Amino acid sequence: MRLDILNNGYGIGPRVLFKIIRLFSGHPVPDAAKLTFYRSDFYGNTMKTFTQLAMRGPSAWSIADRELMAAYVSKINESPFCIYTHSATAARAYHDPDKVEAVLAGLDSAPVDEPLKQTLHLVAKLTREGRVDDDDVRAVLSAGASPEQVEDALDVCFAFNTTARLANTFGFELLSPEGFEAGAKYLLKRGYR
């Protein structure tokens, strides 16, 4: 990462944890996870709580759907680290890598239900343009999503509009394909806590 403190500035507790994770998984701890341990009272602890609620809390969206939203928002943000992380996690959660690939290649022709498709269009517009209006939300509701689902999608969008900015600014290092797969497995088993 571009700041040395984010590579080497951790206390003894996180350093031991990183070593244990590396030992058992065979892969380095992803920078997205490391960042949340740096002065965790400043940002990491509260952001992890928010992200866990958004991604793993009760919702009419499946975990796979929310991971797909995270991947799609990351695509708009041009954040390779976040795209790989969440497309691998969504693919594993859906048991359908082709579906995820199709969405990232071209949403309009992708094989997803209309409520999810229109929700992805909404979060993409919000990410790209910084704002949406009432008509944009109405289009998603007309497609069959509930207001609660729109709200849940906005939560996911906030989490990954933040994380993608940090990934690109601090320069999160890309993992090997096996590393991203291991990360996806971990996120599905343990979540974002």
Added chain:
Amino acid sequence: MAVHQNKKVVHEDLVKRLVSGDGMTSSEDRVRAFNNADLPAPLELLTEVATGAGHVTDGDIHRAKMAGFTEDQIFELVVCAAVGAATRQYESGLTALAHTRSNRQGG
């Protein structure tokens, strides 16, 4: 409903912590970073964070350091800029949703 409210409370806690809790930068600077407003020239990096973080370079970080900012200060201000930009987007979405909900209830 409780879960939805809970997420909003956690988001508020996050923002409050970032802009008014203890830090190695002044609260005023963190508010400026959060709002992407009135930033001094060596911190133009923060505008990149807010508007197009994909274009941040090693040189942007280097310039902030050369201007006298420590890595911890850069860390704090970048986090504030990222959360601030994402919060403005979030609030735009929530406001549009609230309008739509109240219009539905109003018939």
